[in-house]
Amino acid sequence: MAHLKVCSPRPNGDVFREDRPCPSPPFPSLPTSNPDPSAVSPESWARGEDATRDIVSKIQPTLVTHQARKEVIQYVQSLITSNVGCQVFPYGSVPLKTYLPDGDIDLTAFSSANIEESFVTEVHAILKGEENNEAAQRLVKDVHCIDAEVKLVKCIVQNIVVDISFNQLGGLCTLRFLEQVDHYIGKDHLFKRSIILIKAWCYYESRILGAHHGLISTYALETLILYIFHIFHSSLDGPLTVLYRFLDYFSKFDWENYCISLNGPVCKSSLPDIVAEVPENGGDDLLLSEEFIRNCVEMFSVPSKLCETNLRSFPPKHLNIIDPLKENNNLGRSVNRGSFYRICSAFKYGARKLGWILSLPGERIADELNKFFANTLDRHGTNCQTNDKNDALSGGLEALNILLELGGDFDNHCLNLQYGPYFPGSATSPPLLPSPPLSPQPWKENPWGVTSEAVQFHQNINSQTNINGVAWGAHAYHANDSTLSVAAFRGEKKKPRGTGTYIPNAVVAFLVPIESIFGAAIL
Structure with missing residues (x-):
């Protein structure tokens, strides 16, 4: 597979989207196979x-990129x-902080x-009107609808692409699930x-x-x-190790012959039955217990719509x-046959290229990784993003480039998931969700962490409330130790959190009037 390179850098003010790739000169010939990750030296x-x-x-x-998205x-x-x-809620990589x-x-x-049909039309009309409004507070352009499996109203606000879907509870469930997993892993x-x-990559x-x-x-x-x-x-122990694995x-x-599931490979010939084979490590040292997975499925699975009462079987594709x-949801259903071969080749x-890099003398590894x-x-690469202590204390524009702390906003994720689909008049009551599970192992001192001053700066600029009176992006980060119960997930006793980020108890953090959640105008 030829290495792909972006032909020209994005000019200032252009929209955040893909550029046209073009092939760059090929790398030197690589070995026909890559070394086993366990064979790479500690150095x-x-x-x-x-x-x-x-x-x-x-x-x-960074704080500045997150603040920009928060305002949009x-x-x-x-x-x-x-x-x-x-009610309109964010989901996906922005609240997860992995964008x-x-x-x-x-x-x-x-x-x-x-x-829903008229709702989509209304939202499109509102944004279209803002696009044509010369006095609009934000620059809105390229408003259009996409009539696909999931209907979207797509637009660009302040040069950031915004996708608006409708009644997609699954997105909120996925966000909460991934936050649970991140804290479980630590x-x-x-x-x-x-x-x-x-x-x-x-x-x-x-x-x-x-x-x-x-x-x-992405999911x-x-x-x-x-x-x-x-x-x-x-x-x-680090992102590069994860990438190589x-x-x-x-x-x-x-x-060609197997599906992948969290429980292990599933032979396509066994479909429609989902029968997972024993994972490669024998299943003796798995990270997530069966109880954890089962409880996540019970809490975060989206109820089937009335038109889906006859549950379909898993639809195999490429x-x-x-x-x-x-x-019964195939996350790879978007991949066509041509893309499948491209992905496998990539x-x-x-694997061969990164394996070759990790086999080089130590002094060459950094240059080759670049x-x-x-x-x-x-x-x-020119966007100097630092979490330098002096920058964080200066209060100037440089301080906005400190790296964003990656801790999840559990309070708001939980609130959104509880109240998002339960608009006034719904016969269904919001579910009760537990506090987040803890990491199963103490967090280590790590150079990836931000300084306490940076975290405090983050807390200060992100503690505002949104138009509806519900805080979005507000966090309570403290250096103190804390324990929370995770019996619902792991069936174990409470363990110290070590030096990790303190997660406030969601039970007391959002005792807000119902008017603040739904807005007085619709009660």
């Missing part, structure tokens, strides 16, 4: 992870809720299911940092990410990454990835 891993930390710092969300979200929420009288610098914003608006948000790195270097282009969807990629943690968690494993996976929360090439992420660094 090579140390050098590689050190270089990877610098790469991730160029693309990890609040603006769109205000437009829709003030004109239609509904790339070019990432878009995913929102979902809730209304009565029997008026290690200073290793799961999220790995998502950011692997997304960058898939998007900028290999051009295999993007369901709307017949490629891998499908996150599920594949989760599988790597599930099987190999004891050997994963990811490429090594899925470059050798028999996609790249078959079973949704951990809904086993995995094989990436070449491995050449497109990423060409596009974003």
